[in-house]
Amino acid sequence: MAISRKGFSSRLGFVAAAAGSAVGLGNIWKFPYETAQNGGGAFLLLYLICVVLIGFPVMMGEISLGRATQTNPVGAYRKAAGPKWSWVGLIGVIGGMMILSFYNVVAGWAFGYFIEISFGSLLSEPDHGAFFGAYVANITDNLIFSMVFMVLTAVVVLRGIQGGIESASKLLMPLLFLILIGLIIYALTLPNAMAGISYYLLPDFSKIQLSTINSAMGQAFFSLSLGMGALITYGSYIPKDDNVTASASIVTLADTAVAFLAGLLMLPLVFSSGEPPEASGPGLVFTILPGIFHAMGPLVGRIVGGAFFLLLSVAALTSTISLLEVPVSYLVDDRKVGRKPAVIGIASIIFIIGLPSMLSFGAVDWLSDITYGGASHSFLDLINDVFSEVGLPLGGLIMSLLIVHRWGTNRMREELTNGNPAYPGSRVERFVRFTLTYISPVLLGFIFISNLMEKFFGISVF
Ligand code: PHE
Numbered sequence: 001m002a003i004s005r006k007g008f009s010s011r012l013g014f015v016a017a018a019a020g021s022a023v024g025l026g027n028i029w030k031f032p033y034e035t036a037q038n039g040g041g042a043f044l045l046l047y048l049i050c051v052v053l054i055g056f057p058v059m060m061g062e063i064s065l066g067r068a069t070q071t072n073p074v075g076a077y078r079k080a081a082g083p084k085w086s087w088v089g090l091i092g093v094i095g096g097m098m099i100l101s102f103y104n105v106v107a108g109w110a111f112g113y114f115i116e117i118s119f120g121s122l123l124s125e126p127d128h129g130a131f132f133g134a135y136v137a138n139i140t141d142n143l144i145f146s147m148v149f150m151v152l153t154a155v156v157v158l159r160g161i162q163g164g165i166e167s168a169s170k171l172l173m174p175l176l177f178l179i180l181i182g183l184i185i186y187a188l189t190l191p192n193a194m195a196g197i198s199y200y201l202l203p204d205f206s207k208i209q210l211s212t213i214n215s216a217m218g219q220a221f222f223s224l225s226l227g228m229g230a231l232i233t234y235g236s237y238i239p240k241d242d243n244v245t246a247s248a249s250i251v252t253l254a255d256t257a258v259a260f261l262a263g264l265l266m267l268p269l270v271f272s273s274g275e276p277p278e279a280s281g282p283g284l285v286f287t288i289l290p291g292i293f294h295a296m297g298p299l300v301g302r303i304v305g306g307a308f309f310l311l312l313s314v315a316a317l318t319s320t321i322s323l324l325e326v327p328v329s330y331l332v333d334d335r336k337v338g339r340k341p342a343v344i345g346i347a348s349i350i351f352i353i354g355l356p357s358m359l360s361f362g363a364v365d366w367l368s369d370i371t372y373g374g375a376s377h378s379f380l381d382l383i384n385d386v387f388s389e390v391g392l393p394l395g396g397l398i399m400s401l402l403i404v405h406r407w408g409t410n411r412m413r414e415e416l417t418n419g420n421p422a423y424p425g426s427r428v429e430r431f432v433r434f435t436l437t438y439i440s441p442v443l444l445g446f447i448f449i450s451n452l453m454e455k456f457f458g459i460s461v462f
Contacts, residue, residue, distance in 0.1 A: 007237030013166040014238050015250050018063075020169035020318025021230055022255035023176065025106055026223040028312050029285055031259040032266035034219055036280035039207025040199040044263065046208065046216035051256055054217065054443050055224045057435040058396050059231060059248050061403045061412065066235025067244060068415040072329040073229030076236070081406035088398050092229035093330045095395060097346070098387040099228065100323035101354035102380045104153070107316035108146030108358075109136060110309055113286060115145075118306035123294040132286045137362030146358060147351065149313075153320040154347040157328055158340060161237050165321055172314045173254075179311040180261050183304065187268045190292070196271030200263055210450070211460065217447045218389055224255055227392030227399070230322045233329050243420040245428055258315075285312065324350070357383055374458030385455045390448060397444040404437050 008014040035043045069076040073089035081088075112135070116122040125131040135141065156168050187193060221227055238244065266284065270277050273288050285308075293305030324347060331342040360367040360379035367379040377385075403412060413433075416423045423429055453459045 007161055007239065008166055010239075011242050011247055013170065014234065014242065015247050015254075016169035016173050017161075017165050017318070017322070018225075018231060018234050018247070018251045019254040020165075020173055021225045021234065021322030022223060022251055022319075023173070023258045024223075024225075024315050024319030025103065025110070025312070026219070026319075027255065027259040028180075028262040028315055029106065029110070029282075031219060031223065032263050032270075033280040033282065033284040034215055035200065035263050036267060036270055036277035036284070038212045038215055039204060040267070040277065041201055041203035042205055042207045043212055043216055044200065044260075045203045046213055047220055047259070048256070050217045050220035050443070051224070051252060053435055054396070054440045055220050055226065056248065056252050057432045057440050058221075058226050058400060058444075059224055059252060060245070060416070060432050061400060061436055062226060062229070062231040063235035063238070063244050063248055064412050064415040065399075065403060065407065066232035067238045067240070067418075068411065069232075070236050072236065072333045073232045073326065074330050075334055076229070076232050077402065080411075081402045085402060085406065088395070088402065089229060089232075089330075091391075092227075092232075092395055093327050095228045095387045095391045096230065096323050096326040097350050098353065098383055098391075100320060101350050102357040102383050103316070103323065104146050104150055104320055104350070104354055105142065105358045105380060107149045107313065107320060108142060109286065110312040110316055111149055112141055112145040113290075114306055114309035114313055117290070117293065117309060118302055123290055123298070123301050123305060125290070128290040128294075129283065129287045131290075132283055133362065135286075139359065139363050142358045142363075146354065149317070149320065150347050150351045152317060153324050154343050156317070156321050157324045157347075158343045160339065165325065168321065169318050172318055176258070176311055176314050177261075179307050180258065180265065183308060183311075184261060184265045186304065187265050187272075190268060190272040192272045192274075193268035196268035197264070199271065199277060200267040211454070214447060214450050214454070217443060218393065218451065221392055221396060221444075221447070222388055223259060224252065225319070225322060227395035229326055229395075233326050234322065236329070239419075241419045244416055244418075245420050245423060373454065373456045385451075389451045389455055393444045393447040393451065397441055397448055400436050400441045400444065404441075409433050409437070 008017065065076050065080055069079040071079065073092045074086050077089040078086040113122065122131065156165060225231060269288060269292055270280060273291060275288060289308065290305065293301040296304055327346045328339065328342045331337040331346065332339055356367050357380035362368050369376050370379060370382055372382070413424055413429060450461050453461045
């Protein structure tokens with residue numbers, strides 16, 4: 001096989017790992033509550049449009065840049081656009097570390113809930129909302145579970161591409177699909193489930209506002225793991241004779257399918273619980289679901305509830321792996337650090353950077369109540385707003401400009417022709433070239449500016 005660095009053993013290996021990176025808390029935890037909050041079907045439709053118009057083209061750009069340059073984001077920008085652009089890659093590396101620092105905290109909650117439901121008495125708590133509030137403010141549990149999660153992530157990344165990331169994803173991704181489908185079948189039998197389905201599938205266009213479009217675009221981008229170089233890094237491990245177009249299409253489809261299925265699970269549950277969908281928020285899976293699992297009876301509830309939070313943890317793990325691999329590959333490729341010290345060093349630093357986010361849900365008052373953009377936020381919100389809501393669209397914008405204007409769509413075409421001789425002149429090529437040149441940068445610029453103004457200055461610009 002024509003590979004110049006040790007990477008994925010097969011196309012399936014890359015697809016499983018990249019889909020693993022894409023499918024995560026974004027799909028199962030965030031997408032359903034954003035959909036419920038933002039009007040259901042109309043949000044879903046906008047989300048799908050954004051996946052096609054920004055997500056897929058930018059993904060093709062990221063992966064081909066990675067495979068062409070065979071290196072981490074910093075080296076990739078240096079090689080493709082010139083040495084004065086390597087800082088763009090460095091911002092991605094730092095952004096990835098910051099995203100992982102808080103993502104790991106939420107992953108720790110999911111993992112903690114898996115343990116508490118399967119082996120503890122969480123389900124019989126009288127008030128699940130109050131329990132969640134106390135849970136996230138509890139320092140000991142948070143410390144233990146997010147540390148366990150970071151260690152799991154580090155162990156997989158330490159084992160490298162084939163033995164770690166690829167084998168873990170090949171096992172975990174199908175498991176995730178299975179658990180999700182099983183739960184949906186159950187959810188559809190609950191009273192009032194069909195009201196949830198119509199809210200989810202029948203778009204009500206009067207619900208579309210500019211902020212809805214904004215959230216849908218941001219969500220599509222975050223969910224596909226774009227904008228910080230995760231897919232440049234994974235792309236650098238793809239064999240040269242692989243068909244990148246086919247792989248990128250499968251990854252996009254798998255990610256969208258899991259988000260769609262998570263909505264299909266959660267919206268019937270929200271309607272069946274009687275809570276108004278607009279009132280949903282980040283606590284959705286942690287407060288509504290336990291009540292439903294409790295109603296299933298002590299044994300079934302434990303099994304199904306445990307399975308759900310295990311699923312959420314699994315999805316989060318394949319994403320945290322990709323977030324950690326980005327800075328690690330930078331140190332290994334560019335700074336000639338050994339894989340082991342790189343993984344241990346970076347994972348420890350990220351864990352420490354994550355501590356203030358962990359303590360920002362009531363454990364420490366001043367971290368839990370930071371005012372900006374005219375509202376009170378947690379420290380975790382602040383890091384999320386800076387590095388994912390504003391940082392990722394900016395990263396994606398600069399990347400699409402550099403690909404089109406410095407690296408050039410002709411080089412991108414050359415790279416995508418490896419493993420897919422029919423690429424030049426194909427309909428996919430024409431679509432990707434057009435959207436990446438004219439549509440994606442404009443939409444990304446739009447999300448960047450409007451998120452910046454809205455989040456930090458409380459101004460709605462559009
Ligand atoms: N796509 C992941 C999710 O949906 C999050 C992520 C973002 C992972 C950026 C890597 C890079 O949860």
